[in-house]
Amino acid sequence: MDEELHRRDIVGVQDFVLLEDFKSPEAFLSNLAKRFQANLIYTYIGPVLVSINPYKTLDIYNDEVIKTYRNVNFYELPPHIFAIADAAYRSMRGENRDQCVLISGESGAGKTEASKKILQYVAATSTHSSDVERVKDRLLQSNPILEAFGNAKTNRNDNSSRFGKYMDIQFNFKGAPVGGHILNYLLEKSRVVHQATGERNFHIFYQLVRSGDQGRLSKYSLTGSPNDHFYLNQGESVEVESIDDRKDFQTVKNALDICDFSESHQDALFSIVASVIHLGDLEFQEDSGVAMVTDKEKVNTIAGLLGCEEEVLLSALHHRTIEAKGEKVKSPLNVDQCLYARDALAKGVYDRLFTWMVQRINISLQQRGKLKCNLMGLLDIYGFEIFQYNSFEQFCINYCNEKLQQLFIELTLKSEQEEYQREGIEWEPVQYFNNKIICDLVEAKPVGIIAILDEECLRPGEPSDQTFLDKLTQTIGSHPHYVSHVTADSATRKTISRDQFRLKHYAGDVTYNIKGFLDKNNNLLFRDLKAAMSATTNIITSQCFPKDELLSKKRPETAAAQFKTSLAQLMEILMSKEPAYVRCIKPNDFKRPAIFDEKIVNHQVKYLGLMENLRVRRAGFAYRRPYEVFFKRYKSLCPATWPNYPGPEKEGVQLLVNHLQYQDDDYRMGKTKLFIRFPRVLFATEDAFQARKHGLATTIQAKYRCFHQRKVYLKMRVSAIMVQCYWRRYAAIKERERRKRAVEIIRKFIKGFMYRKKPECDENREFIRYTKINYLERVKKEAPKTVLDKKWPAPPELLMETSDLLQKLAMRNLMLKYVKTISPSRKLQLQQKVVAENIFKGKKESYPYSVKDQFVDNRLAAHHESLRTSVFEATIKQADEKVLYCTGVTKFDRHGYKPRNRVMIVTDKTIYVLNDKDFKTKDKIPYALVKGIVLSSLTDGIFVIIVSTAENGSKGDLILQSDYVVEAVTKIAMAGNISSMIKISNNGNINHDMMSGKQGIIEFSKGNMYSVKKGKNGQLCVIAPPL
């Protein structure tokens, strides 16, 4: 069928569906045996798990294995109880459907162990949080408590569950267990007072007696040895190899703590257990038909443990009060009746204690919030029982198994086949035995066994077990599944005694002994005992025997009717959920590993209906889902159907399967459902979906993130706009204030400007200040940097005077600065230039020409220098005389104006005119004699030194010409301090004294060429060119 799967089948086939000869029971058994011997205890029939009890510890339940099975498709890994748990868990989460795991099989087949493994898997798989951990702990710890009180060692199983248990685990939307609820069914309470050989009472009795704590033992008045107590030693098998009662007691104590049983509750609990033990040890003696307890001390102990008056208890044990015609009559009991009352009390107390405990556990498992949750139910109920001696309990247990088989048939065989027909799928019906007929035989009204039993119980007169049997035979004697001594054929009759009847159960024939049927069904506890119990101070017994029960006149429901009702409810619960099946098989009757007893196994295979199951499975389809469910889950796998398909779902599914390339044989299209034949096809589809889911999740995430981000963005945008608004408003206000201020300033400025010429007043004060500052700023920037720079910033009208003052000040400053920088020689030079300027500026045309050149002190040629030292310095110059200027000049004779080259030396006392050849003194004019120096206004170099004739004799004025006339005259003027005597003639003539007192005229005129010569008129004519 599937390559992968074949490869994984190491021993035999791991799914019976793969069995070649699937109709052969031998092949089935052989596969089971092969796998069992190889320690492969699990095998599938499609989705049903077949489990064989290995009776030894296998290392296949550790955390590693749990991890391996987590989130892996059912068929991907070898069969395992974890795979069932995982599939149920995932189906619950994925499809939001409540689940239930139905574990069936006979006593000792491993049902309880399987249910524990499922719980272990669920606890390890789901998410962790303190609340969840709390619930998980309690779910797990509820087991040791229930097992201690409800399990016992039987001949078939050292830890046989003597009650039925259905546990709902509640999961929140995250898949974490958040609560739980337990329903308990029909505790085998007869075990409290009687155990068959080789069996024990419920574990808790032995655990308490063997707890080892002396203090505790004396508190409960126990000896420490179970053999001392009648209720514990009847089976003569107190010791069990596989059980350590002392250790188990600690486990139970611990579990009670975890499940919120307070110290006082625990004490009350153990007091009851101890009191039941002591009840068993009560013995009675009869004296003239009236029985009495032999050892009152024991009654005292019991009364002490339960917290009631010893007398009341004694009286209740010794008497029975009967109400007749409104009168109460108290009659004493004989020994048998006393023993009956004692046992009834022990059973009643223990039974109610057990129910109270389940309720307590339910309180501790209660979900904290009241959120909607998904459920996973675990049904671990007693298996089919065929004993040597079968009583009312076996009848109930086997009835329960009939009902479960019915459910199995309903959900798998029958419903499956009906569904194929309903959906119009071609189908060849598989024959199977439908046990409905047996169910009806037991529960039908008014002719079912239970109905007849109830009727017999209620009937006035003297009903007895025997009358009940007679009634049965009378009413249903012809039923094919009922046989009694009377109705049996002669061969069978030998095997059925007169107090027995036989039912042909689906799992085999069981012969029931009718002894005690009526009594057990009546479930009666004498009124006196009930009253004694409701008056106890023990917090549990007083609660378990409420006072209103005594007041109620209504007859309590019979045990069988109660059981029938609770079973019907259980069926309803199970029908509402998606079931998963674990079919447990025990390999031998010896509780031993590695022994595969074919006969026993074959029997179980048969009555569990595994062969039929396999045949239906082989012929059928592994998976079916309504179109809308399938389509909804997988439509994302086909582009044509994703995200929406407008047509009907069936059409969509057709497109989908075509796209997924399903082969013709892989599937069928029913009327409302799609049927897939092979798991591999479904798993391939599921795998594709799982892979696709990531993509879809990413898209959804992306879309959501986009949506979310956009929301954030829009919010931010609004915020930004708001901030902007406020900021703009703030900025605008600022700007407005700025402009307002500016306008005020401008207005003030304009006003100031208009009032600028008025005396200082409020209107112009600011303006004037501004103008001043502004002008000063300008002056600072534009003030001349050198003395020659004559620019000056134009002042506003207002500051004319200031400007002048400032300019002068600045100029003076500049000059001062300048003056500070010039050398003495330069200073002298400038002084000379100033003198020259005073004398000549604007008067003589050649003056501007002289300005640019420096005045020098000595213009003598080199050859004159030696003469100057040798002659002039040595012979002419006086010692205290200082030479100030030397230059070559042309002297014009005072008669005839003949030019002669001469040297002029100016000292601080005298002007010397020397012969340029020998430096002989030609003229020597001390300044005192100088009356003036006259020059023309033209560009010529003539200067006439007017000499006082009186002093000079008759020589007349000295007519000299120098190329550096301005320099020479300035030097003389300064040397003789005679600047004021220097005249510039601007009338074109200079008159001078000639030799011997005559007057001469020098005529100046402008011409092209410079010439100085005597004119025809005897005058000296000077022609000066323009500059």
Ligand SMILES: Nc1ncnc2c1ncn2[C@@H]1O[C@H](COP(=O)(O)OP(=O)(O)OP(=O)(O)O)[C@@H](O)[C@H]1O
């Ligand atoms: N998977 C297993 N691995 C090892 N031992 C197992 C396994 N299943 C069952 N057993 C052994 O078999 C014994 C009986 O199993 P269990 O109590 O589960 O039977 P049961 O079907 O609940 O019987 P009952 O109907 O009497 O309660 C266990 O105590 C244990 O020793």
Ligand SMILES: [Mg+2]
């Ligand atoms: Mg069990």
